[in-house]
Amino acid sequence: MFALVVAVPLSVLLAIFVHLIPAGYTASLYSPHYLLLVMLFWLGRHPQSCGLTCAAWLGLIADLLFGGWLGQQMLMFVLLGFLLLGLGRVLLKPTLFQQALIAVVFVVLAKFWQLGWARVDGADVAVLPALISGLLSGLLWPVIAVLLEKFYDSGAIRE
Amino acid sequence: MGLVAGLLLLVDRNSHFFEPAKNALSRALTPLVWLASLPDNALRWGENQLQPQESVEQRLRQLNQELLIYKGKLQQGVELAAENARLRALLNATEVLAESLMVSEVVGLSPNPYRHTVTINRGSRDGVFVGQPVIDAEGLVGQVISVSEKSSTVLTITDVSHALPVRTLRNGARSIAEGTGDSNRLRLRYLSTTTDIAVGDELVTSGLGELFPAGYPVGLVVSIERVTGRDFLEVEVRPAASIDRSHYLLLLFNEHNAELMSR
Numbered sequence: 001m002f003a004l005v006v007a008v009p010l011s012v013l014l015a016i017f018v019h020l021i022p023a024g025y026t027a028s029l030y031s032p033h034y035l036l037l038v039m040l041f042w043l044g045r046h047p048q049s050c051g052l053t054c055a056a057w058l059g060l061i062a063d064l065l066f067g068g069w070l071g072q073q074m075l076m077f078v079l080l081g082f083l084l085l086g087l088g089r090v091l092l093k094p095t096l097f098q099q100a101l102i103a104v105v106f107v108v109l110a111k112f113w114q115l116g117w118a119r120v121d122g123a124d125v126a127v128l129p130a131l132i133s134g135l136l137s138g139l140l141w142p143v144i145a146v147l148l149e150k151f152y153d154s155g156a157i158r159e
Numbered sequence: 160m161g162l163v164a165g166l167l168l169l170v171d172r173n174s175h176f177f178e179p180a181k182n183a184l185s186r187a188l189t190p191l192v193w194l195a196s197l198p199d200n201a202l203r204w205g206e207n208q209l210q211p212q213e214s215v216e217q218r219l220r221q222l223n224q225e226l227l228i229y230k231g232k233l234q235q236g237v238e239l240a241a242e243n244a245r246l247r248a249l250l251n252a253t254e255v256l257a258e259s260l261m262v263s264e265v266v267g268l269s270p271n272p273y274r275h276t277v278t279i280n281r282g283s284r285d286g287v288f289v290g291q292p293v294i295d296a297e298g299l300v301g302q303v304i305s306v307s308e309k310s311s312t313v314l315t316i317t318d319v320s321h322a323l324p325v326r327t328l329r330n331g332a333r334s335i336a337e338g339t340g341d342s343n344r345l346r347l348r349y350l351s352t353t354t355d356i357a358v359g360d361e362l363v364t365s366g367l368g369e370l371f372p373a374g375y376p377v378g379l380v381v382s383i384e385r386v387t388g389r390d391f392l393e394v395e396v397r398p399a400a401s402i403d404r405s406h407y408l409l410l411l412f413n414e415h416n417a418e419l420m421s422r
Contacts, residue, residue, distance in 0.1 A: 013191075019270040020188075020195035024403045025317075025342040029272040056160040064184050066271035070177050071167030078160045118273035123319040123340030125273060 004049050007151045011038050012058065016065055029129035032137035033107045034144075035062050039077060040103055041148045043084050044094075055081030068117065076113045080106050100141040108134030186307040192267035192278050193310075203406075261285060261410040263293075266310065268403065273340050275301075275318035279408060282309045290370060292411040298376035298399025299323075299364060300408055315402050316377065317342050324367040325377050327360045336362060336377055336396060342403045345378055347394035352385055354392065362396060372411060376400075 015034040023031065039058045042050040059077030063070050084106070091098065111130035118125050171177050267278035281287050283306050291303040293313050301315035314321055321338040325347075332355060335348040350356060360380040366373025376399035384393040 016188075017191060017195055020192050020267060022196055022199055022265070022268040024268065025272050025275060026403070028268070028270055031270075052160050056164065059164065064181065065188070067185065067269055067274045067276060068271060069168055070171040070181060071164040071169075075161060075164035075168060078164055082161075114271070114273060118319065118340055121273075121319050121340075122337075123273055124344070124346075125340050129272075 004046060008042055008050055008054070011042070011148060011151065012061065014038075016061070019065060029125075030132050030136065032133060032140050033110050035065070036077070036080070036107055036110050037103060037137055037141065037144050038148070039081065040084060040106060041145060043081050044088060044099070045148075045152055047085055047088060051085065052078055052081050066114075068114075072114075072117055076110055080110065096142055096145060099145060100138045103141040104134045104138035107137035182305050185305070185312070186310075189278065189307060189310050193280075196266045259412045261287075261412065263311075263408050263410055265406055265408060273319070275315040275321075275338065275340070275342060275402070276304070277301075277313045277315065277403075277408075279311050279313055279410075280309070281410060282307050282311050284308050286412070287311045287410060292371045292375075294375055294409050294411060295400045295405040295407070297401060298378070299371065300400045300402060300405065302370065303410075313408070315342070316400075317345060317398060317402050322348070323371055323377070324365045325362045326365040327356060327380075328363055329357075329360050330355055332356055333365055333367070334362075334394075343397060345396040345398055347380075347396060348391070350392045350394055351390065352392055356380060356383060356392070356394065358383060361399075372413065 012035065015038045018034045019031075035058060039055055043055060055077045056074055059074030060070075062073035062077065066073060084102070087102065094102065108131060111133050112127075115125055115127065115130050167177075261281060263279040263281040265277050266280050269276040277300075279293075287303055287306050289303055289306055293300045293302060299316060301313045301318070301321065303311045304314040305312045316323060316336065316338055317340070318338045319340040322335050324333065325336045326333045332350070334350050334354075336345045337348050339346055347356075347362075358380055362377040362380065364371040364373055364375045364377055378396040378398045380394060381397045382395040384395075386393055
């Protein structure tokens with residue numbers, strides 16, 4: 001039903017929408033990195049069509065969404081995308097648990113990257129929320145993976 | 160790709176080259192920000208609708224009483240302001256004072272927990288300008304950093320890139336209040352270890368720099384630490400404004416500020 005050119009932007013739009021729901025600064029410290037989770041899914045499922053260029057574009061969107069320095073999220077998305085593609089060659093068919101574990105590690109790395117830049121800019125921020133955000137992302141992964149899997153299976157996407 | 164990202168990062172950190180493009184693209188997100196705030200608004204509307212009639216009437220009575228009290232206080236305030244202006248004229252001193260206010264509604268919060276900005280539903284068509292001070296019912300919230308036709312972005316005083324001149328209400332000691340990236344905490348810079356400051360001191364805008372009008376509450380000193388070997392005190396301040404909880408904000412207008420920013 002949905003071609004990849006529709007499914008990817010639609011899932012990205014949904015992720016942006018969830019990020020934009022006003023929850024307060026403290027809550028957003030702990031919230032999962034939805035956009036990164038979407039990138040992890042598409043890069044894992046369709047690396048031929050959504051590869052590093054796709055990761056870079058998503059990173060650029062994240063830069064505009066989060067309002068930091070341009071290229072900050074983009075660089076992190078590209079590096080994590082590169083790591084994921086490398087991991088895909090080792091772990092050919094990861095189980096849902098393994099995927100969730102990968103999501104935890106990647107989101108924690110992404111949050112640490114954000115936190116590191118915030119510290120460079122002089123912010124006085126704690127590490128624990130970044131770890132909790134990673135854990136929450138891991139817990140959320142099965143739901144996101146199943147929902148996006150339905151997208152993936154719903155017609156013209158799977159060649 | 161990594162190289163492109165690194166280059167972008169380097170250029171953006173060291174120049175304002177991408178600023179117009181970033182602002183334009185961020186403005187493009189405004190409809191989505193508005194859309195994302197709809198569930199929250201619907202929830203608030205639902206809560207109001209579900210309130211029993213008695214409770215609404217009681218709240219209305221309470222608000223009317225509060226309005227009467229504030230009107231009474233305002234009468235005294237007008238007299239004090241006039242007296243203050245006369246004394247200042249005698250001393251040949253000037254002070255930036257807000258001339259009018261405009262109510263605005265918060266429609267979005269930055270999804271980046273380390274960047275404290277809020278989006279409000281007032282823009283250039285309402286006369287909003289970059290650098291305009293923003294307050295809530297309790298104190299100073301921040302300043303406008305970008306304006307589009309129907310909305311604006313406000314950088315709050317708790318953002319790590321924000322700093323403003325303040326003075327203590329008790330003795331007028333001046334300092335700089337800096338954001339920490341924590342919405343419940345500010346820190347004071349460059350206060351020498353001999354400065355007369357105590358826990359519980361109220362801080363207000365000093366009016367220096369002419370951006371923020373003088374006398375608006377900024378926060379309350381909650382802790383003071385004297386670190387051995389350092390020349391300055393480590394002072395923590397709790398912001399007076401409800402930075403990430405206020406739904407309605409007030410934009411301060413005065414001709415002096417508008418002129419200063421248009422230059």
